[in-house]
Amino acid sequence: MIDVAIIGGGVSGLAAAYALQRQGRRVLVLERQARTGGNAVSERIDGFLMEHGPSTVAAESTAACELSQALGLDAGKCDLGAGVRRRYLVGEGRLRGIPAHPMGFLATNYLSLGARLRMLAEPLVPRGADDTRESIAEFCTRRFGREFTERVIDPLVAGIYAGRADELSVGAAFPKLVGLERRYGSITIGMFRRRLEGARMPSSRLFSWQGGIGTLPNALTRALGESVRTGVAVRRIEASASGFMIDAGEAGSFAARSVIVATQPHVAARLLEGVDEAAADAAGGIAAPPLAVAFLGYRREQVAHPLDGLGFLVPQGEARSLTGAQFCSTMFPGRAPQGCVAVAGYFGGARAPHLARLPAAELIELARQEFADLIGAKGEPVVARVRHWPLGLPQYRHGHGDRTAVLEGLSGNLPGLFVTGNYLAGPSVAACLGQAQAVAVAALDRLAQSAPAVRISLLR
Ligand SMILES: Cc1cc2nc3c(=O)[nH]c(=O)nc-3n(C[C@H](O)[C@H](O)[C@H](O)COP(=O)(O)OP(=O)(O)OC[C@H]3O[C@@H](n4cnc5c(N)ncnc54)[C@H](O)[C@@H]3O)c2cc1C
The missing domain is CATH 1.10.3110.10 (protoporphyrinogen ix oxidase, domain 3)
Structure with a gap:
């Protein structure tokens, strides 16, 4: 029997599985899509490198740094490029350099x-009331x-x-x-x-790998080997005498002593229905409005702005279609061919979900207009690609703390069943990795507690 089945092969599920495998546990990751990584996808397009989802990891993340080292990825690690000197906000219709503090x-x-x-x-x-x-x-x-x-x-x-x-x-x-x-x-x-008092202040240092953030899930998947199965969509989880049964339709059923649900919250809600209604409701109450990323590559001479920063963010009052943009080719080396630059624009989220649903051609045109106006990008981009995320990032709205408390208490009601993902400790990759490792430790504890009970019942 599998010790721990992990449903969902994004960074959260893969990191939890890897932590458990390193402790000698038999794990099985079931991933619905043909590839692992979830949001973390890096794609090479004509010499450019597009990040479909995350593009940076916080350098202060112990979990990310330890994983990078353990997986032998440190040689390909890259810090923010020397060209990242500023951060920008849009103010009165133009980019305004802003201070770091x-x-x-x-x-x-x-x-x-x-x-x-x-x-x-x-x-x-005065200090506010505890509201x-x-x-x-x-x-x-x-x-x-x-x-x-x-x-x-x-x-x-x-x-x-x-x-x-x-x-x-x-x-x-x-x-x-x-x-x-x-x-x-x-x-x-x-x-x-x-x-x-000497406390470590949150640092703004960020890193990636030469091949982009997708390097991490790819390496985790390689390390997990045959313990990862892709193209397997889990439909149902049921508690059984020895743990859990996982129904994956035509892909079969799997028995596991413990289960970690590492999917997006709306999927977790469906999987928890019939197992723990309160937890299913809690996960189902977390909204994730759609997001879209428009990645545009230009020849350097087409763009007037020095692109000497991470990118820019847009206040709502500026009434622009973009919420922000990243200067990808300044951030890390190797993101655009010689003589070219790459810029990614972000649309949608809670501010304007309808924009994230526009067809790719319309989003490319919107991004082109915004970049023409804000960074002086002229003419046709040499590369243009859009990624739609129908369910983007989880929104930590009112009542979120109550919801996560219910979800974190899940294993109290059903020992051995856990959730992990970007809706619990923060949406960043770093927070997901930290949360996944904590859940792996909880699953290990549970396995250790349940082992003697199984032996006693066998002896009888
Ligand atoms: C556009 C964008 C930009 C971002 N930028 C950054 C950034 O720069 N830095 C940063 O730190 N973070 C960033 N984030 C956030 C971060 O990328 C995500 O929060 C994180 O990658 C989520 O990982 P996860 O494994 O929890 O979830 P996901 O990546 O959503 O993985 C869940 C997995 O579960 C699988 N699954 C779903 N249903 C089933 C099923 N029934 N059976 C089996 N498998 C199933 C899915 O296919 C998916 O692979 C960004 C996110 C987006 C979308």
Whole structure:
């Protein structure tokens, strides 16, 4: 019998499976698609490298760094290119270079003088009531003022969550900010004090691999070997006397002592129906509005902007179709052929889901117009490709904490059944890897606890 069956072969499922396999457990990953990786897909197109989903991993992620080393990927690791000198926000219809630290906004005129004075007053704002329904926008407006929230925080939320600051729960999406306010009464003072106390501040260092983020799931899949089966869509999970039965239709049934559901939340909801209704409802309540990525390659001379940064984010008030863009060929080497540049534009999310459903040709045209306007890109791109994600990133809205508490308590009701994925500890690849490893440890504990019970029943 398989020790642990993992349903879903994205980075979360593969990382959980690899952690278990390294502990000598028999694992089986069942992936619906013909290839593993889920969101993490890197594709070479005529000498360009397109990231369909994630393009960076946070360098402070211990889980990602350990995996890179264990899988022998360190030689191909690449840090952000030397050309990444700035970050940009769109303001008054053009790209505006912004400081790396929030307080750096005080020294720029991206925000009005009134808004900058309001930011300065943050330490004087009294601590808020413990309001678990407070949105990111409410929290940040209360502490830093409306203009900072609308012109800095909301585009950041669009970049990280493909969400809206007025919809996402601050407690679920940015728990560290809430923690700073509770402990120090002020975010500014809290960050300052934490620094003095020697705490490691969140770093903005990012990395990838020469072959793109897809390098990681590909290497995990190779390492897992025959323990990965693709083209297998799981339909149902049932509890059995010895653990669980997994029904994968024509692909067959699989018995496992433990199961980790590592799919998107809406699939987890379907699989948990009939096993644990409360958990199924909790997963089903997590929205994931559609997203689309338009990847455009140009000859260098077609683009006027120096592209000397990561890319740009767009505040909602700018009324643009793009939520943001990345300067892919500046970020990492080898993303465009000699003499060319690559730019990726992001559409949709909670801000404008209808845009992410437009046909590829329309999205390419929209991206072309936006890039012409914002970075001076002229003429036809040499490469243009669109990736639609009908269900993009999970939205950590009001009640998210209650939902994840139910999902994390799943194994209390049904020992041996776990969920993992980007809707639990954060949407980033780094958060997924950390969460997957924690679930693997919980599954190992469960296997260790259940082993003597099985032996005793056999002896009888
Ligand atoms: C456009 C985009 C850009 C992003 N950019 C970044 C970034 O730069 N940095 C970053 O850190 N993060 C980024 N993210 C977020 C990050 O990529 C994802 O949160 C993460 O990859 C999710 O991994 P996962 O394994 O949890 O889920 P998924 O990747 O969704 O994997 C779930 C898997 O389950 C499989 N599955 C579904 N149903 C079944 C079934 N019935 N049976 C078997 N298998 C099934 C699916 O086919 C899929 O392979 C981005 C995401 C997107 C979409």
